[in-house]
Amino acid sequence: MKRLVVFIMALSVATFMKAQVAIDSVSPEALNHLLIEQVERLAQESDNEETDFEELLETYLYYMQNPINLNSDGIIHLLELHLISVFQHESIKTYRQLYGDFAFVGELEMVEGFEEQTCSVVSPIVYAGQDPSRNRIGIQELAHYGRHQLIGRYEQVLERAQGYAKVSDSALLASPSKYYLGSPQKYQLRYGYNYRNRIRFGFIMEKDAGEPFGSKPLSDSLMPLLGDKYRQGFDFYGFHLYAADFGIVKEVALGDYQLSFGQGLTLWSGMSFGKVVSGSSVMKQGRGLKPKASATEYGFMRGGAITLQHKSLSATAFYSIRNLDAHVVTSDSLNEAEVVSSLSKTGYHRTIGEIANKNAIRQQVFGAHAAYADGHLEVGYTIHHTLLGAELQLKPNPYNHFYFQGSQLTNQGLDFKVVRQRYAVFGEVAMSSNKAFARLMGLTVSPTGYINFTMLYRNYDRKYQNLLSNAYSESSRRQGETGYYLGLEAAPAPYWKILAYTDFFRFNWLTSQVYAPSWGHDYYLRVSHSLSRKASCYLQLRSKAKMKNASDGNSFSYHPVSYTKNSIRFNINYKIGYKLVLSNKAEYAHYRSEDAKNSQGYFLCQDISYNPINQPFVLTFRYALFDTHDYDSRMYVYESDVLYSFSIPAFYGKGMRVYLLGKLKLFNTLTLYARIGCTVFRDRDEIGSGAAHIENNHKTDVKVEAVWKL
Amino acid sequence: MQKATAFKSAGLAVPTNFGAIGLSFNQFGYENYNENKFGLAYAKVFGPYIQIGLQLDYLLLNTGFDYGSQSAVTFELGLQSRLTEKLTLGAYVFNPAHFKLNTFNDEPIPVVMRFGLAYRFTKTFVGECEIEKNTDYEGVSLRGGLEYEATKHFYIRAGAQTNPGIFTFGVGYRISVVQIDVSAQMHQVLGQSLQIGMTFNFDRK
Incomplete structure (x- = not known):
């Protein structure tokens, strides 16, 4: 008998140790790689180096630091983050019903449909614990269990761009958008408080490079040019307060927040991974309210929102008021009212022109969402009304013909989702105040645990108008688009994973680059393989065809031509011993167009990351060579960066790129990051154009960040 | 030559x-x-x-x-x-x-x-591939090679490269401390050439 007791004790100790090991050995590498790939593809999609991914990735970082309890309803966040499919979400719930709560994270591998790659991606942001009690929270507990985080960051490009030149008032007046009024440093300060993901608040302030900070960015005689727009201090301030699970109040948000419901056709503020997410995650999961903690200056709500829930029914009401950057002109009509000719989304306020456009128009949004959700069925109804402080009157170009103009816009939509064990059907229909419709329907099927495929059909009327829509689409405007998507995600053998999709789309109206209805396709294939526990590689093929105006056309006869961009990439990551992680990447891109020369490019890089155990520092180094014919065959490649900062530069021309990133944990509470990167071109003596022009063949960027956690 | x-x-x-x-x-x-x-x-x-x-x-x-x-x-x-x-x-x-x-x-x-990988299919058969970027040239070169130890200490090798196109074929034989390698190369521009190499390895006696 005694022997049996000892045996059981040994067993329980072993289990305990296994749990410890599982937690300790979890590294976020797999998750990081997944996010890197997603963001690189997103950068390709948006085709814009300046796109701010912080807003999107911030949520992942947040959960890495504040993991989700596998035994709580919080696992829905994994679905919202596109880390698991709707079927995997169902099988976690089934597993818990059958076997009870998770005792340790490693148990995930026993859940149906959780192959090794999904487990390694999910593990870093979950834990297995007791479902926390929903008792009332005392001040003492808030003070004791709450977590504080304070982050300060500085960054700068060392080479002086032309926009920073000191010039006379008359030169400034002659070209007001050519010179920056502020210094080349960028500063950011943010603070956040979190109590068990239930109470959060924080603030953020930021000054971008080139934005003025002092009391007088211009001489007295020129100050009137800025009107009353300029305020001393940081350019952007944000504040958020969020609380969840207080009786009937499911969520409440004050200050800056994001809203997303259903498939995002009617209302999805902020960014979404759009079409680049994998397989079944094309089916979106609206996450209701979410506090907005990032410094992104466009696409968010500012005001208040509340969600009440009673059993299967929930209701949300929201109000937002804030000023948007816009170019305001006086209309030439008789009453001479002020109208808005364009909205600006960059968030930069560096030049006289940019500052004059700052906060130029007031936007109010209010509305409500009601939803019914039981285990297998979700139905929601959303309505919102946008009120602009001045009429929006875009340039009278044919491609703007159906775009929203005016000052008031109402949208309403109905979304649904039916989830069964092997398939799910989802969709949304939305209508704008001009009685135009947008529709989206999808089906995702998982015949066995390791395969699922997804079909999606979308049809957005060219008259459909919505400023807050962010549903699956090819173009950034959710209007005048029809398309079919078919995606496959499969794990055909252990350690192998295949991801493939095709997407056909057709635009039935003009866009700013194509002066005729046009069409295109997008093919993608990615095969990944885990060579061992310490090494993994993938091969990625991509082909995308779209149309544009022929560059040889004159202004009287535009005709569209199609162009295709193909790329192939091989990537391998491997760990050597316990200290070194190495990675190699090789990419080839080819651009073919009917009206221009073919163009091709290469990118090769070696990454080395050194992380000695029991030492408080990590060093990451990259050496890369790139060589492309021109901008057409550019490539977007992710670079490691300081916490809460993301860079995905576009590489074109001929040259090399190096960076070194260091992370040093000084005390338990303080972590320092520093990064220096340098790009050297061999084919040019100057970089960039306009105000960003640098008269050098190299560009050096420096970042320093301090993260203080308590 | x-x-x-x-x-x-x-x-x-x-x-x-x-x-x-x-x-x-x-x-x-x-x-x-x-x-x-x-x-x-x-x-x-x-x-x-x-x-x-x-x-x-x-x-x-x-x-x-x-x-x-x-x-x-x-x-x-x-x-x-x-x-x-x-x-x-x-x-x-x-x-x-x-x-x-x-x-x-x-x-x-x-x-x-450059980076490349070598995969040992069996004890006597190795395959290799490599990618090279030289900033003096347009594009990149890809290389592949195979080595087979046909009998003890006798090696047969073959390889190919792109940009410029090169084919190679070679044999190697080891006698005690000396290894002798001979190879022929077909270069798409420069034509054919021959290479001879001798390696002394005193460690391997």
Whole structure:
């Protein structure tokens, strides 16, 4: 008998140790790689180096630091983050019903449909614990269990761009958008408080490079040019307060927040991974309210929102008021009212022109969402009304013909989702105040645990108008688009994973680059393989065809031509011993167009990351060579960066790129990051154009960040 | 065969207690134009999985007809890691800091970057592939090679390269401490050439 007791004790100790090991050995590498790939593809999609991914990735970082309890309803966040499919979400719930709560994270591998790659991606942001009690929270507990985080960051490009030149008032007046009024440093300060993901608040302030900070960015005689727009201090301030699970109040948000419901056709503020997410995650999961903690200056709500829930029914009401950057002109009509000719989304306020456009128009949004959700069925109804402080009157170009103009816009939509064990059907229909419709329907099927495929059909009327829509689409405007998507995600053998999709789309109206209805396709294939526990590689093929105006056309006869961009990439990551992680990447891109020369490019890089155990520092180094014919065959490649900062530069021309990133944990509470990167071109003596022009063949960027956690 | 494109090379490696030290000399060209590289190398093995090598180079370019000679100092780095029993990865970079030949117009020395992998299918059969970027040339080169130990100490090899297209075929045979390698190369522009190599390995007696 005694022997049996000892045996059981040994067993329980072993289990305990296994749990410890599982937690300790979890590294976020797999998750990081997944996010890197997603963001690189997103950068390709948006085709814009300046796109701010912080807003999107911030949520992942947040959960890495504040993991989700596998035994709580919080696992829905994994679905919202596109880390698991709707079927995997169902099988976690089934597993818990059958076997009870998770005792340790490693148990995930026993859940149906959780192959090794999904487990390694999910593990870093979950834990297995007791479902926390929903008792009332005392001040003492808030003070004791709450977590504080304070982050300060500085960054700068060392080479002086032309926009920073000191010039006379008359030169400034002659070209007001050519010179920056502020210094080349960028500063950011943010603070956040979190109590068990239930109470959060924080603030953020930021000054971008080139934005003025002092009391007088211009001489007295020129100050009137800025009107009353300029305020001393940081350019952007944000504040958020969020609380969840207080009786009937499911969520409440004050200050800056994001809203997303259903498939995002009617209302999805902020960014979404759009079409680049994998397989079944094309089916979106609206996450209701979410506090907005990032410094992104466009696409968010500012005001208040509340969600009440009673059993299967929930209701949300929201109000937002804030000023948007816009170019305001006086209309030439008789009453001479002020109208808005364009909205600006960059968030930069560096030049006289940019500052004059700052906060130029007031936007109010209010509305409500009601939803019914039981285990297998979700139905929601959303309505919102946008009120602009001045009429929006875009340039009278044919491609703007159906775009929203005016000052008031109402949208309403109905979304649904039916989830069964092997398939799910989802969709949304939305209508704008001009009685135009947008529709989206999808089906995702998982015949066995390791395969699922997804079909999606979308049809957005060219008259459909919505400023807050962010549903699956090819173009950034959710209007005048029809398309079919078919995606496959499969794990055909252990350690192998295949991801493939095709997407056909057709635009039935003009866009700013194509002066005729046009069409295109997008093919993608990615095969990944885990060579061992310490090494993994993938091969990625991509082909995308779209149309544009022929560059040889004159202004009287535009005709569209199609162009295709193909790329192939091989990537391998491997760990050597316990200290070194190495990675190699090789990419080839080819651009073919009917009206221009073919163009091709290469990118090769070696990454080395050194992380000695029991030492408080990590060093990451990259050496890369790139060589492309021109901008057409550019490539977007992710670079490691300081916490809460993301860079995905576009590489074109001929040259090399190096960076070194260091992370040093000084005390338990303080972590320092520093990064220096340098790009050297061999084919040019100057970089960039306009105000960003640098008269050098190299560009050096420096970042320093301090993260203080308590 | 063209004499003007002759390539000669000699090297010596000595293992010591704190790593291996090497000396090497390469020459390309003929009397009126030749590129010489003198190398001093150091290599070290870290654990069973990783080997790192560093070489300091002295480059000397001799041009005939009173054009004189130019020289420069640079370095190269190599890294080899054994991932599994069968798979070995390698990475290499020459002149990563982008040094230039010290002439009046700053003539650049190319940066060369490579990485490749070797896969040992069986004990006697190895396949290799590699990608190389040389900043002096357009595009990249891809290489593939196979080696088969047909009978004991007798090796048969074949390989191909793109950009420029090259095919190679070779054999190698080892007698005691000496290994003799002979190969033929078909270059799409320069035509055919022959290479002979001798390696003395006193460690392997």
